[in-house]
Amino acid sequence: MSVTIKDVAKKAGVSPSTVSRVLSNHPRISRETSKKVRDIMEELGYHPNIMAKSLVSKTTNSICVILPKPAEELFNNLFFMELIRGIVTQANRSGYDVVLSSGANEKEEVEAVSRLLHGRRVDGAILLYSRHNDPVVEFLQTNQFPFVLVGRSDEYSGILSVDNDNVQAAYEATKHLISLGHQRIGFVSGPQNLIVSQDRLLGYRKALQDSNLEMRPEWIVEGEFLQESGYRAMSFFMNLPERPTALVVLDDVVSFGVLRGLHELGFKVPEDLSVVSFNNITLAELYTPPLTSVDIGIYQLGYTASQALIQLIQSDGDKQFLKRHIIPHRLIIRESSMFSLNNTR
Known part of the structure; x- marks a missing residue:
């Protein structure tokens, strides 16, 4: 018989709603309570039903990383590998999975992002580049999807970004x-x-x-x-x-x-x-x-981008989170x- 939320709650001495909040990384749950509940989950072998959770909360606890093109630049350059390492590390610590997305051209990039976001397969996106007249940025802004730009933009206002000077x-x-x-x-x-x-x-x-x-x-x-x-x-x-x-x-x-x-x-x-x-x-x-x-602090660029996006997602798009983060260089x-x-x- 599978372990349920009620089993975890009883063993941890908390309510089932508290267990649910731990699973969704609710900011009001203390670090101590979260650790206690997660330890019990591991001890009992509890695995949340992600599909059911997504239907109830309308979230997926997943974000997508939009890769630059051409693909050989990504896999031949350690910059992108270190950037993704920072993104994945922070996302995992926050209970989020990371999905990679790419396209051979701008049209395919927009189509891929549209499938992921309109299909409710991810909660937001990280763009690993910033370029002029970017149709992906325009699509994300028009549809009011949470996203963060690694870089900066002169053309679009109110964008959450992480960059160097x-x-x-x-x-x-x-x-x-x-x-x-x-x-x-x-x-x-x-x-x-x-x-x-x-x-x-x-x-x-x-x-x-x-x-x-x-x-x-x-x-x-x-x-x-x-x-x-x-x-x-x-x-x-x-x-x-x-x-x-x-x-x-x-x-x-x-x-x-x-x-x-x-x-x-x-x-x-x-x-x-x-x-x-x-x-x-x-x-x-x-x-x-x-x-x-x-x-330029590559790992920190990725880590901060992931952290900023998840904060934006959990804030339900609160505009106070839409700002530019500058990572120091030396x-x-x-x-x-x-x-x-x-x-x-």
């Missing part, structure tokens, strides 16, 4: 290279429809402008979040009549392509070209040479940018 982060990264004596500094960007690419490019330009340094269009190369983009950029940069002596690169994985390309071309880092990157993924410290990178200086041109003068 990417303009300031890029400014500091560029200023670090300037402090080493570099005056010809290039930039390897990401897709220009992404807000993060534009913000970091803006920070780079501001730093050059404040230092009265020249900005040349040929020193800015756009690519994808893939090693191959960095590799291709090197073939272009190192064949310029007047090449940069340092680079700011949008992403660590792209920087690995930069370093590989430089090595194959016979150039040394940082003696011939200094490199500063973003994200500070685990491999950044282990690469040769170890990569100077801006630590520049981690390693060997790829420790060579000072000032010392050679």
Whole structure:
């Protein structure tokens, strides 16, 4: 005979309604009571009927993560893996499951999200990117579904978002290279429809402008979040009549392509070209040479996004929860940018 809520309540010395509130992570249930009830559930082998619970509460205790496209970017870049780890960790601690959703194009993305939300299979969504004229964001806002954006948006008001100050982060990264004596500094960007690419490019330009340094269009190369983009950029940069002596690169994985390309071309880092990157993924410290990178708190970005979304869901869309969360960043200086041109003068 299966264990019921009444069995758990009797054993824990609480009412069945209290057990139900524990299952739904009700904010008024104390941590001690919640732990006691959950321990009893485990002891008795109680498993809630999720389908029945969803019909009664009209919630699923599930959220979906909308993956960026193309899919190879996700699985080839540890940034996204660490971001998802933060999301899943917090969701599980709050009693929520995580569903992954993707599409080959924007139309398929909207269709996938529509099936999940209109079908009451999830309670809200997390977008792992922010881009201009995003039909997914428009769909979520129009239908008043709870969601959180990892990034920021200039086009839509009242959006719950989790982000870094990417303009300031890029400014500091560029200023670090300037402090080493570099005056010809290039930039390897990401897709220009992404807000993060534009913000970091803006920070780079501001730093050059404040230092009265020249900005040349040929020193800015756009690519994808893939090693191959960095590799291709090197073939272009190192064949310029007047090449940069340092680079700011949008992403660590792209920087690995930069370093590989430089090595194959016979150039040394940082003696011939200094490199500063973003994200500070685990491999950044282990690469040769170890990569100077801006630590943006990837895990915390995911954890906070998950926490903020679940709070919004449980608040029934209370507008006081619609705000922008900023995760601090810090520049981690390693060997790829420790060579000072000032010392050679």
